[in-house]
Amino acid sequence: MPYKEKEITKLYYSIGEVSAMFSVNNSLIRFWEKEFDIIKPKKNKKGNRMFTPLDVENFHLIFHLVKERGYTLQGAKDHLKGNIDEAASQHEIIKRLQKIKSFLIEIKEDL
Amino acid sequence: MPYKEKEITKLYYSIGEVSAMFSVNNSLIRFWEKEFDIIKPKKNKKGNRMFTPLDVENFHLIFHLVKERGYTLQGAKDHLKGNIDEAASQHEIIKRLQKIKSFLIEIKEDL
DNA sequence: ATACCTTGTGCCCTATAAAGAAAAAGAAAT
DNA sequence: ATTTCTTTTTCTTTATAGGGCACAAGGTAT
Incomplete structure (x- = not known):
């Protein structure tokens, strides 16, 4: 599995850079x-072509x-369309983390 | 899709019966x-060929x-082996953990 | 006549690579 | 620095390998 997670710092990647990332x-x-x-x-x-980090991430997802x-x-393709479920569960996670966040803020203020 | 769940009562099915079940x-x-x-x-x-209900069930699984x-x-095949699947779903887990991580960093910065 | 068998062949589409042209980037020499 | 040569990178278009079957031929048993 050739692809190694790299930090995405650049604004754009050439096609050659992307193809190299995934071999x-x-x-x-x-x-x-x-x-x-x-x-x-x-x-x-x-x-x-100029690939944004999001393009790269999306390619990675398809690659996977x-x-x-x-x-x-x-x-x-079908799986990607059906990702409303995943998006929804992500939303749940976000909401829970926001609760945690306000809890932590509360603690901080108590200190 | 064509396959309709049927009661499985017989001991054995011919190939013609199975192919008809799934069209x-x-x-x-x-x-x-x-x-x-x-x-x-x-x-x-x-x-x-004499297909047992289990054979039919397995065919159904593959069909699905x-x-x-x-x-x-x-x-x-890989999915049925099961091993690969866990490795693969690691990918999703990692991604979710990365999201969580950045949220936690955000929280930390707020504190 | 029907339902099945085996073995082989052929085919369509998916998924990918190769081929050829043009441009950009390096490297060398003036 | 600028011209010239060479290599690399990209482009678009075209070709090809292989996956995933169906089907035909020739045969057996009900």
Whole structure:
């Protein structure tokens, strides 16, 4: 599993940088870009793709589904559409953390 | 999708009965039988396949993974082995923990 | 006639890589 | 510094390998 988590500091990545991150061919990235709506890099004047960190993260997600979990591309697409559940549960987590946060603030004020 | 849950009462089903249950071709069943260890029908004296209810259940499981959830055959195999799955879901866990971590950092900065 | 068998072949689509052209970036020499 | 040469990177378009089956041929048993 070639991909190593790296800090994302740059604003934009070239296609070559992204393909190197995941040890895949450039053409795979272009193909997935056509297939998946969530990968939509900007293009500069010349037409070169400029991937934001979010694009990279989204590519990573697809990479995970397809290469590690064994979904077909269609299966991955469906899974991504169905992510309303996950989004919802994330929201739950956020709400709970906000409660924790205000609790901690309360403690702080007591000190 | 085509398969309707039916009561499983018989001891054995012929390949024709099974393929009818799922509205698939006989050849698909024979193919999956070669691919997946968990489908292993007995054969009678003549060589005809005799599917136990368990075989049918297992076929149903594979059918679900491949036709409804969009796994590749290999992906379905891995999923059935179970080991890979846990490793894969680590990815989601890590991501959620990273979110939690950044929230906690946020909280810390507020304090 | 029907339902099944095995073995082999062929096919369609998915998923990816290669090929070819153009531009940019380095490196060397003037 | 600027010209020239070479290598790298990107682009788009085209080709190809393999997955996932279906189907046909030739056969057996009911």
